[in-house]
Amino acid sequence: MKELSLHILDIVHNSVSAGANLVQIIVNEDLAENNYDIQIRDNGKGMPDDIVKQVIDPFYTTRTTRKVGLGISLFKQNAEQAGGYLKIESELGKGTDVIVRFVHDNIDRPVMGDIAGVISMMVCGTPKADFIYSHSVSGSQFVFDSREVKEALGDVSVSSPEVVNYLKEFINSNLEELQIIK
């Protein structure tokens, strides 16, 4: 996958399958330390230690439709190619944290891509779960909380097709304001 936002979409899918109803996506660009950190934290059912070790293995998957699970492995490979790492911290019954670091100016660090499209798709496509997306770049921060959005929308369901485009624009215009995207 060529964009970080697509990896995020993929990993969040795992969180939702693990029964999470709140997923936090925390992106922190630290230009001084030259780090690009992405953390995906959920309150799903978590995993015991021996499973955490196995999920890095591309031939481990919990699904029954096929025998390989490449999501985590591909993300890890991309991070390592860009001088970073991926680690997983998980506690049974509490949830899972996927922590990924890239070297910010590494030429092999994928671009973020259409994060607004990804977040709005997650919110609208998974109405039963809530998402917090926070993105900070050297001191400025944008926080998107789907619970606030649902409150603002009132009786209108987040899964109405028109809402996807509204949310996308909402996120994009805020990211532009912070010059996170240009």
Add this chain to the structure above:
Amino acid sequence: MSKIKSLADLKKLSGELKSKIDLREKGDNPESLVQVKVGMATSGIASGAKEVFNYFAEELPKRNVEAVVSQTGDMGYCYAEPTIEVILPGQEPIVFGYVDVKKADEIIEKYIKNGELVDGIIPQNYETIDDK
């Protein structure tokens, strides 16, 4: 349309949307909607399912098709990603493989609007992800 920047803007829009949706719901019930499910596991995402999802989400309301577009997991057809499942009201689900934006357009115009079958259907022993 002015730019949507704050939650207040969203609130305002929700008012406009509500009247539109009410109008729509008076006419029919949810079972009469077209359902489009886009397979969004690693293989789907890597082969462009997100563009396909966006296309359906944008085009169906534009073309006045009452539809729900949602994400689903892996359907077990990684070789044919992106795959989508379309359920027309009162009909059996049909799965299409190798769906790109061009194919999506054909599916909307021919299958969703007129019920004509198009190439790319994955037929054999089909089960939805929910059966697994």
